[in-house]
Amino acid sequence: MSDIETIMRIAPVVPVIVIEDLAHAVPLAEALVAGGLRALEVTLRTPQALDAIRAMKQVKGAIVGAGTVTNVEELEDALEAGSEFIVSPGLTEPLARAAIRHNVPFLPGIANASDIMRGLDLGLTHFKFFPAMAAGGLPALKALAAPFSQCRFCPTGGISPENAGEWLAFGPVLCVGGSWVAPKGAPDKAAIEALARKAVGLRP
Numbered sequence: 001m002s003d004i005e006t007i008m009r010i011a012p013v014v015p016v017i018v019i020e021d022l023a024h025a026v027p028l029a030e031a032l033v034a035g036g037l038r039a040l041e042v043t044l045r046t047p048q049a050l051d052a053i054r055a056m057k058q059v060k061g062a063i064v065g066a067g068t069v070t071n072v073e074e075l076e077d078a079l080e081a082g083s084e085f086i087v088s089p090g091l092t093e094p095l096a097r098a099a100i101r102h103n104v105p106f107l108p109g110i111a112n113a114s115d116i117m118r119g120l121d122l123g124l125t126h127f128k129f130f131p132a133m134a135a136g137g138l139p140a141l142k143a144l145a146a147p148f149s150q151c152r153f154c155p156t157g158g159i160s161p162e163n164a165g166e167w168l169a170f171g172p173v174l175c176v177g178g179s180w181v182a183p184k185g186a187p188d189k190a191a192i193e194a195l196a197r198k199a200v201g202l203r204p
């Protein structure tokens with residue numbers, strides 16, 4: 001099993017995916033992988049999410065994780081479905097301890113210094129900065145990262161093709177998360193592949 005840093009370094013953008021129709025899962029994953037985005041975060045926001053994870057794992061080259069994992073039960077369901085990494089909007093001790101116990105790459109959300117310190121106490125150093133723009137944008141992350149030089153981040157929430165390059169130019173940012181590469185609805189494979197290709201080119 002890879003560690004979370006390896007997963008964060010696969011591509012500059014991790015698509016944040018909401019699957020409303022299971023039939024969309026495989027074509028969407030195929031288009032994203034073809035465009036160069038291989039680490040895919042499927043949010044547990046819809047009843048189809050776990051089946052979507054199972055289906056997308058069959059796509060060659062895809063590394064499929066679960067997002068919006070907010071408690072231990074969801075983490076266990078996500079692992080049962082074959083999730084290769086776990087993303088959470090926040091950081092609770094029970095969830096973090098379960099992720100560590102299961103030895104699954106884990107990217108919990110932080111938004112302030114106390115969140116980071118709780119993570120460090122648990123042995124975690126890699127975090128999602130969420131909600132990135134609403135929590136103060138790049139100036140906020142720069143200020144937060146300064147006292148925690150051992151930490152690495154994946155800002156998510158309000159990241160766009162227009163601002164992603166600036167985030168990715170900041171050393172502690174290994175990747176960004178974003179939903180813009182996985183628009184809702186029936187996937188237009190050519191359009192999504194093109195969005196993914198552009199996203200791959202965003203790393204300065």
Ligand SMILES: O=C(O)C(=O)C[C@H](O)[C@H](O)COP(=O)(O)O
Nearest residue numbers: 016043068089156157158178179
């Ligand atoms: O679902 C979760 O677990 C979240 O943490 C929220 C998502 O990561 C953001 O909603 C994606 O943000 P946008 O790219 O601005 O659409």
